[in-house]
Amino acid sequence: MDEKTSDRRFISLKLKWAFGTAVGSLFIFFIVAMAMFTSFTQRLFEQERGLLDQGMTNISRQLGQVDRPLTKRNVQSALVQHKTGGAQYQRPIVQELSDGHLVVNVYSPKHQTVLSTGQPITKPAFNDQHRVQMKKGPGHKIIVGQAPIYAKQGHRLIGYLQVENKLNVYYRNYRQLRLVMILALCLVVLASGLLGYFLSMLFLRPLGDIHDTVKVISKDPTKNARVPVPAHNDELAELATMFNEMLDQTQRYINQQSQFVNDVSHELRTPIAIIQGHLDMLQRWGKDDPKVLNDSINASLVETERMKNLVAEMLDLSRAEQVDINYRDQQTVVNDVVHQVYNNFKMLYPDFVFTLDDDLSKPITANIYRDHLEQVLVILCDNAVKYSTERREVHISLSRGMDTVEIGIQDFGAGIPPEDIDKVFDRFYRVDKARSRKKGGNGLGLSIAKRLIEGYHGSITLESSLGAGSLFRIILPIASDKDAN
Ligand code: ADP
Numbered sequence: 001m002d003e004k005t006s007d008r009r010f011i012s013l014k015l016k017w018a019f020g021t022a023v024g025s026l027f028i029f030f031i032v033a034m035a036m037f038t039s040f041t042q043r044l045f046e047q048e049r050g051l052l053d054q055g056m057t058n059i060s061r062q063l064g065q066v067d068r069p070l071t072k073r074n075v076q077s078a079l080v081q082h083k084t085g086g087a088q089y090q091r092p093i094v095q096e097l098s099d100g101h102l103v104v105n106v107y108s109p110k111h112q113t114v115l116s117t118g119q120p121i122t123k124p125a126f127n128d129q130h131r132v133q134m135k136k137g138p139g140h141k142i143i144v145g146q147a148p149i150y151a152k153q154g155h156r157l158i159g160y161l162q163v164e165n166k167l168n169v170y171y172r173n174y175r176q177l178r179l180v181m182i183l184a185l186c187l188v189v190l191a192s193g194l195l196g197y198f199l200s201m202l203f204l205r206p207l208g209d210i211h212d213t214v215k216v217i218s219k220d221p222t223k224n225a226r227v228p229v230p231a232h233n234d235e236l237a238e239l240a241t242m243f244n245e246m247l248d249q250t251q252r253y254i255n256q257q258s259q260f261v262n263d264v265s266h267e268l269r270t271p272i273a274i275i276q277g278h279l280d281m282l283q284r285w286g287k288d289d290p291k292v293l294n295d296s297i298n299a300s301l302v303e304t305e306r307m308k309n310l311v312a313e314m315l316d317l318s319r320a321e322q323v324d325i326n327y328r329d330q331q332t333v334v335n336d337v338v339h340q341v342y343n344n345f346k347m348l349y350p351d352f353v354f355t356l357d358d359d360l361s362k363p364i365t366a367n368i369y370r371d372h373l374e375q376v377l378v379i380l381c382d383n384a385v386k387y388s389t390e391r392r393e394v395h396i397s398l399s400r401g402m403d404t405v406e407i408g409i410q411d412f413g414a415g416i417p418p419e420d421i422d423k424v425f426d427r428f429y430r431v432d433k434a435r436s437r438k439k440g441g442n443g444l445g446l447s448i449a450k451r452l453i454e455g456y457h458g459s460i461t462l463e464s465s466l467g468a469g470s471l472f473r474i475i476l477p478i479a480s481d482k483d484a485n
Helices: 003-005 013-063 072-080 093-099 166-204 207-218 235-284 288-319 333-348 370-386 433-438 446-453
Strands: 102-107 113-116 131-136 141-148 157-167 353-358 394-400 404-411 460-465 469-477
Touching: 003 370, 013 072, 013 102, 013 131, 013 157, 013 166, 072 113, 102 235, 131 207, 207 235, 207 333, 235 288, 288 446, 333 353, 333 370, 333 394, 333 404, 370 394, 370 469, 446 460
Parallel strands: 353 394
Antiparallel strands: 102 113, 102 157, 131 141, 141 157, 394 404, 404 469, 460 469
16 A cells, blocks of 8 residues: 555645646636627627628618619719708718728629729629628628618619628727736636645645654654644644544553553563572472472462463453453343352351442343453452451442442451552552562452443542551443343
């Protein structure tokens, strides 16, 4: 997977982002610009066409007043005539039309040119249809209007008219507009690309920080480097926070792991050293002395037994960490287990006084695997017995909270000093190492109990006073009726 990604060429997200925004805005601007350009040029074209149509109508109307076939002379005089008679036009209509870029040609019925304001590009049609068409011109298309001219009275054909519009103004505007649009398009693409690039640079800065942190951590996982969380609250700030939490957790695991290895090797060192000492002694001189031999074998057996227990407890501890995954749906009637453990201990330690104070009126079910609850109770009762002094009494209580069930185990023994109360749940922690070792304790019992109970979303607390005794309290959530079915 890693090889695959490194095989591919690295393309920065910033470039991809910039490219994406540039292409996106190019696309949008192109559509908008095309719509504007088409509607604008269309209007311009319609105007030109309207101008030509208007010109044709005016000329036809004016020439129609000549009641005879058109000749050069009568055309001239007809076109300079005043509409209402009297004074002449100051600007003859033909001149006005040529100023409007129209080329006007008038022909007699015999197809002779009788008036021309310029060289026509298309050949006159000389038919009786009034037509306005687009035709091919020298550089571009032109509009050509052709029409027969009829005398106003009698509707007699007196000539032909052809008006051309070379569309020079139209094309000039068209080209200008196209240039402006292309320049604007380039500007938009450039601006949006740059904007995209800088915005992505701004937004992706936290990713750069994550990248740097990963680099530092992958070189040395114990380093304390963390990603600076951005001030604004967004997805990247969330990612940075989650990433830091993940690093914290991973580092906690690493520390725990190395601590565990340290603890285990430390715990195993003593029994191994004892066994080795005995074996050394036997090898050197002791094997010939039956008493020394016997003592050494017995001492070594005690130590191997201790190691066996230690390994078994360590296994229990590592299993206790996974209860949430493996025993999620287990349910147990708490009353039954407490009564059973109480009866067992009463039988095992007849010289102790065990009392059970059961406040529950009916069976209560908790989400916990039966063997695990039993294991926790055994650990606590065992400790109560183990660390009892003169007053050989253990009180067990069973009561109910709002939606919890509470089990108390109280002894009246050595008690635990206040500064050790939090630590006794730590792995391998023993208040009095020598005494605990003598009693066969590895310092793992309470940490197994705590992990098991917390694995089932319960809690375990301790109240103790030195010399007066200790009270361990287990609180477990009661299984809801829905769970119980
Ligand atoms: P151990 O196997 O040594 O008993 P635990 O984890 O069960 O290990 O207990 C840790 C330490 O807490 C013990 O070594 C002991 O010093 C102290 N402790 C536990 N339970 C009691 C108790 N009921 N009274 C006094 N001290 C206790």
